[in-house]
Amino acid sequence: MAFHFRQLCFSSALLAVVIQLLHGVSSQLVVVEEPISAPPPPLVDLNGGPGYGIVPALFIFGDSLIDNGNNNNIPSFAKANYFPYGIDFNGGPTGRFCNGLTMVDGIAQLLGLPLIPAYSEATGDQVLRGVNYASAAAGILPDTGGNFVGRIPFDQQIHNFEATLDQIAGKSGGAVAVADSVARSLFFIGMGSNDYLNNYLMPNFPTRNQFNSQQFGDHLVQQYTNQLTRLYNLGGRKFVVAGLGRMGCIPSILAQGNDGKCSEEVNQLVVPFNTNVKTMITNLNQNLPDAKFIYLDIAQMLEDIVANQAAYGFTTMDKGCCGIGKNRGQITCLPFETPCANRDQYVFWDAFHPTEKVNLIMAKKAFAGDRTVAYPINIQELASLS
Template identity: 30%
Template sequence: MANKNIILVVIMITFLLWFCQLSTTSFSFAYPLVPAIYAFGDSLADVGNNNYLVFSVVKANFPHNGIDFPTKKSTGRFCNGKNAIDLLAEKVGLPYSPPYLSTLYKLEQRSKNFLTGVNFASGGSGILNQTNHQYSLCLTKQVSSFVKVHEALSKQLGASGLNQHLSKSLFVTVTGSNDVFSYFGSADLRNKTTLRQYINSMVVTFKGQVKSLCLTKQVSSFVKVHEALSKQLGASGLNQHLSKSLFVTVTGSNDVFSYFGSADLRNKTTLRQYINSMVVTFKGQVKFVIVGIGVIGCTPSERKSNKAEQCNEEVNSVAVRYNEALTSMLKSLKVEQKGFIYSYFDGYSVMQNAIHKPATYGFSEVKAACCGLGKLKADVYCLPVSKVCSNRSSHLFWDANHPTESAHRLFVDYIFGGSSPYTFPLNVKQLIST
């Protein structure tokens, strides 16, 4: 009998350990801190959208990518395991957000997926429409896709329910690096646009997309106008045009009439709640988590370009200038739009600290990639034929351009619970409680 009891206890402990591991990799916690995460950006946030872009050559749906992911398979993440969006989902108790394009092929799961979040990020994309537009979905297109999600959620939750849902959710953006690389990679672009103009166009465009996540339905029409104007005026001309234009909103009356015209609405919602939902929607009260550009001049792909394997400080200086312009814009937007709440993560400084003092952050290799071939394993990208390091957790870089899961985890720890000067004016934990 004693032996049977021991066996039973062992089985129960084994099951509990298995369940705990499973719950942290593919299931949400019982009480998530937020209802959903909606992610936008580039390959640092992509969880597989590019898998569905037939024309794209920027993909990570092959080995050795995903070698440390729970499924041990490549998923389209440009990483050996989980990326920052996955790890942030774990922090707040949510399942991993699916790539938006995957939901188009899973109609029966679409509504359920939308409720806990969707990932719109696309590897290679940028803030500006022209950045790698041949093989990625730019930020404008990602926001346009969110409009469709917004419409689906509106039908499912109703106006009041949707407003509450979105006001408590997190909107995460990780973008900008590819715009900087594109500028240095195009002599034609540098001849046409000064660096100052280019950075300004990035910030103005990003600001427009952030604001467009407010009056979403009307903005869906404006997205089409924006695309048409972009073709007509070009990126630089469009930015100048919009920065000098007036955007006028005259709205609210019909919401009041709708309230008094619907007994069902009045039974479900008090007048105070209804007015509050109108104000929240108009203010665009959305909680943003905005990640600045990292030390992209110190990636293996940049280091291998010089004999001394030093960082490309010219590229780094542009990242710094953009981040400064971005944080300045965010402060002004906070004043302009009272409902705008955000957390900014200075990934540049944290990444720089890890490079200068690797042991302090648990790294032993901060120059070379873990997966690849050639100098610093960056001459040939991470492919099935590439060599993979065994000590992946001690590497800062997974491949020529992307961080390892360990690096992503470091960043998310700061994003979720860090403090100024690295995470400000709020961290995500504080953002959630506002």
């Protein structure tokens, strides 16, 4: 189908204006609370031990798919700390771009860890179990997401992790103990979607005039390789790297077309990136001593959900549960908007992000799935490696 990129920029600009006007109202009326849940497990023993998580900690880097509050207190249009975000989260809105839990929340639970705190909110001994550095609108490239003003690009997220290492060093008994704990911890990285949606596809960015799709995929993964190597040099050894899904099928993109079909142009656009990331992971495993990188095929996970939607209990694949306009994807979920009641039947929560149900399905696939979704091994196997 024909896809008009200029319309995407118009939608994002309109979204920014609306959020700017309404966010001031919502921030005064909505109380953002920490989730209320059962008491967390004991602090992870840096030397390991029975009854603890199967890894010491989980460190998370990414964008709005897994941001859990880092954008709340920065000047940004990319925020989700207002109702109805968090409508199904015990404690209400936290900054997660979802009705409930994210994919990394589900992975943390499967690892035996508590929900991992946002870097902006992590205090005291919480950092010993992991930190979430993800930021909505962030990308691999530093300019990505500039239309949303404030965001924390991947390079800055890595810098924030360095600050966390300093915190851990002051709590854990020396550099040797810290190095051992970090080496046994998991690093989850999910970057790249904004480098397309909020960079390459934006007419006010020069990127499309500088690179064709293959060249852009090469450019991104060259940067990505350097960034992941930096995390390795900071002590990381076990890495989970998520590929990109079929972004041509999200409500925001569907709303730009006229035939109700996914944009194959956008879907094909990200293929070079995913292909390059798989090659990158093979190379990093071969070239970095003791490194263990795995790839999560998010596109394959989502295709399985679409192909077996009835078995999973989904009825609505092409509309957001919360949003305005065509496919409920032209303007994403606004403060105090009434979302759909049957959220477990929707694949998408808003114009861009999946529902909690989809997130938890993907978490289980990533944790214990076969080689079609996790390569060369799954998260459970990676966590168990010595």
